[in-house]
Amino acid sequence: MGEAKEEVEELAAISRALSLNIGTLNKDTLDSMMLAGKSANKQRIPVILDPVGAGATAFRKEAIQRILTEIDISVLRCNAGELAAIGGVEWASKGVDAGEGNIDLETLATRVAKEYNLVVAVTGETDIVADGSRVEKITGGDRMMGSVTGMGCLLSAVTAAFTAVSPADPTAAAIEALKFYGAAGEKAAASSNGPGSFREKFLDMLYGRKIEENSFGFEKEEGVDVLWQRSSRY
Numbered sequence: 001m002g003e004a005k006e007e008v009e010e011l012a013a014i015s016r017a018l019s020l021n022i023g024t025l026n027k028d029t030l031d032s033m034m035l036a037g038k039s040a041n042k043q044r045i046p047v048i049l050d051p052v053g054a055g056a057t058a059f060r061k062e063a064i065q066r067i068l069t070e071i072d073i074s075v076l077r078c079n080a081g082e083l084a085a086i087g088g089v090e091w092a093s094k095g096v097d098a099g100e101g102n103i104d105l106e107t108l109a110t111r112v113a114k115e116y117n118l119v120v121a122v123t124g125e126t127d128i129v130a131d132g133s134r135v136e137k138i139t140g141g142d143r144m145m146g147s148v149t150g151m152g153c154l155l156s157a158v159t160a161a162f163t164a165v166s167p168a169d170p171t172a173a174a175i176e177a178l179k180f181y182g183a184a185g186e187k188a189a190a191s192s193n194g195p196g197s198f199r200e201k202f203l204d205m206l207y208g209r210k211i212e213e214n215s216f217g218f219e220k221e222e223g224v225d226v227l228w229q230r231s232s233r234y
């Protein structure tokens with residue numbers, strides 16, 4: 001939520017996870033992200049990176065390289081086009097959209113995970129989580145999720161909340177976040193008529209949905225409201 005360089009270090013220090021998102025990148029916000037990321041690393045708070053439009057411009061490519069090199073990232077949450085840009089492979093993508101290409105995403109995700117020592121959560125019709133030694137595929141969700149701008153950014157924030165309550169196991173956190181998010185998308189799509197009503201129903205679903213999987217240390221009755229309470233220190 002913060003981008004002023006005067007406060008981001010403090011904000012990061014009172015949080016339990018930091019989500020860096022380069023959607024509206026400029027030189028000042030990049031400097032602020034570097035400060036926030038380093039503060040989070042110092043406090044051992046997990047950092048989630050959403051490299052929005054990573055391959056779209058030289059500025060974004062350089063920014064992502066700088067962030068990945070200087071900040072310890074726990075989870076890189078991206079789409080296929082962004083992963084291809086980070087991995088330096090050919091991909092036909094324009095702006096923030098995933099685009100199209102012909103690469104083995106599991107192999108690429110594993111390579112990027114190893115190279116930067118982080119968990120890759122690459123999303124699309126099928127999501128892939130790779131941490132360098134293990135790869136998990138997550139299906140589900142609904143194609144409507146690809147029709148609403150900001151769904152990836154919101155997912156990165158939700159992934160940060162899951163990682164906040166499981167900082168020692170970001171792989172499990174990313175997997176559970178994706179399952180949770182996809183299930184919410186399916187439910188919302190079942191009762192919506194298009195992207196407009198889907199968006200509204202999806203937010204309600206995120207708020208009210210119970211976390212059904214119990215592999216993550218939650219009680220069955222706990223919902224996302226509890227997750228948020230646990231993920232904010234104050």
Ligand SMILES: Nc1ncnc2c1ncn2[C@@H]1O[C@H](COP(=O)(O)OP(=O)(O)O)[C@@H](O)[C@H]1O
Nearest residue numbers: 079123124125140141142143145146151152181
């Ligand atoms: N065709 C699809 N079918 C099912 N789920 C999808 C589809 N497209 C995107 N999603 C879901 O939407 C969410 C956002 O992913 P994505 O659209 O890849 O992000 P981004 O906005 O960064 O491109 C993820 O949970 C993903 O699983």
Ligand SMILES: Cc1ncsc1CCOP(=O)(O)O
Nearest residue numbers: 023024096149150151152153
């Ligand atoms: C329009 C916009 N503003 C900030 S990021 C962004 C686009 C990326 O959003 P997403 O990839 O989540 O659809």
